Amino acid sequence: MAAIEGIDVDTDATELCISETFNAPDADIVFQSSDSHQFYVHGKNLEVTCGGFDAEEIVARGEVSLLPEAANILSLLFQYIYPNRHPSLKNENFEVIAPLAYAAEKYKVFAAMNICHIRMLSFLSTHPLDVMKYGAHHGYPEIVDAAAPLVIGTATLAEVAQSLPSQMMMAWIQYYQAWLDIVPLALNYQVDELDDCTTIASSKGKKGKSYLSAKVCAYCGPQVMSIRKNLSKGVASLARLSFVFEHVVKPEMCWCPEYFSAQWRSFIEAEINRIPKFNTFL
Numbered sequence: 001m002a003a004i005e006g007i008d009v010d011t012d013a014t015e016l017c018i019s020e021t022f023n024a025p026d027a028d029i030v031f032q033s034s035d036s037h038q039f040y041v042h043g044k045n046l047e048v049t050c051g052g053f054d055a056e057e058i059v060a061r062g063e064v065s066l067l068p069e070a071a072n073i074l075s076l077l078f079q080y081i082y083p084n085r086h087p088s089l090k091n092e093n094f095e096v097i098a099p100l101a102y103a104a105e106k107y108k109v110f111a112a113m114n115i116c117h118i119r120m121l122s123f124l125s126t127h128p129l130d131v132m133k134y135g136a137h138h139g140y141p142e143i144v145d146a147a148a149p150l151v152i153g154t155a156t157l158a159e160v161a162q163s164l165p166s167q168m169m170m171a172w173i174q175y176y177q178a179w180l181d182i183v184p185l186a187l188n189y190q191v192d193e194l195d196d197c198t199t200i201a202s203s204k205g206k207k208g209k210s211y212l213s214a215k216v217c218a219y220c221g222p223q224v225m226s227i228r229k230n231l232s233k234g235v236a237s238l239a240r241l242s243f244v245f246e247h248v249v250k251p252e253m254c255w256c257p258e259y260f261s262a263q264w265r266s267f268i269e270a271e272i273n274r275i276p277k278f279n280t281f282l
Contacts, residue, residue: 019071022078029055030064031078037071038064039078049081051108073099080104080112089115094123098130105138121146129155133163141279148278152179153239171281178275179235186231186238186268191224191260220260227261238272241265 017037027040043055058065067074077100080086089097101116103109117140120131128150135143151160160172230244231237237244245261 017071019075021075028059031074032064032066033071033074034066034068035070037074039074041078041081045081049109049111051110052106069099069103072096073103076100077103077107077109077112080109086111086115089119092119094127094130097123098127098134101134101138117143124150129159129163136164136168145277145279148175149239149272152176153236168282171278174281175275175278176235179238179272182238182268182271182275183231183234185271186264187228189264189267191264223261227264238268241268 015036019037019039022039022041024040024042026042028043029041029046031039031041033039043059046053046055046058069077073096076087076089076092076096089100092100097116097119100112101120104112104116120134121143124131124147128147132144132147132151135141135147155163157173157176161169164172227244245265
């Protein structure tokens with residue numbers, strides 16, 4: 001056993017590694033990661049930069065403090081407690097940013113919290129449920145609101161229930177119902193069939209046309225049926241309107257699909273835009 005500033009550190013422990021960055025001999029606190037890496041840090045820095053560590057108590061205890069985070073996460077986190085240029089994190093992937101963001105919140109490393117919040121937002125499109133969970137549990141309502149429409153189309157109710165705090169679930173059910181109410185409106189959108197495209201062509205581009213119906217020629221029936229089939233998949237289809245409408249095959253010598261699908265899609269998007277943000281249901 002070797003003593004470092006009054007801390008008993010087992011330097012002979014199997015597979016024990018000392019951080020190359022955090023190894024100051026005058027450090028008065030030693031943290032050990034879940035994968036047996038040790039970090040020597042200064043209690044005075046913890047006191048002024050963090051709200052989640054009781055530096056005075058840790059120093060008085062004089063023991064290595066075990067933390068559940070891995071070394072790669074702690075090596076980033078502890079950089080934010082020193083007056084140096086902090087990591088931008090712009091090249092880190094979600095598997096690093098997410099645990100770092102949770103660690104920053106848990107230990108209240110204030111300098112890391114904001115950049116982690118910004119970087120978590122950048123993963124909305126690829127990890128909407130995980131990002132919403134982070135926002136919900138750490139008091140970022142704007143993140144929850146931004147993620148909610150994406151989660152609607154990608155997660156089941158059971159998955160959402162496992163991710164949101166229990167007090168938010170009633171609000172989520174109401175929010176989901178608001179989306180669900182649009183499905184029959186989208187499915188029942190009126191499409192009138194004409195003999196040819198001439199009547200449609202004569203009205204193309206006129207302002208003030210109603211979105212309550214669209215007109216198509218007799219050749220476009222299969223395209224209408226294809227859209228209705230996609231919309232019948234429920235709320236998830238509303239969150240994937242690009243897929244629903246952009247896969248419409250245009251018959252030769254006919255431009256009806258381009259026009260009626262745009263009208264139909266605009267109608268649905270207008271209804272979706274009327275849904276209040278998730279946090280208004282809380």
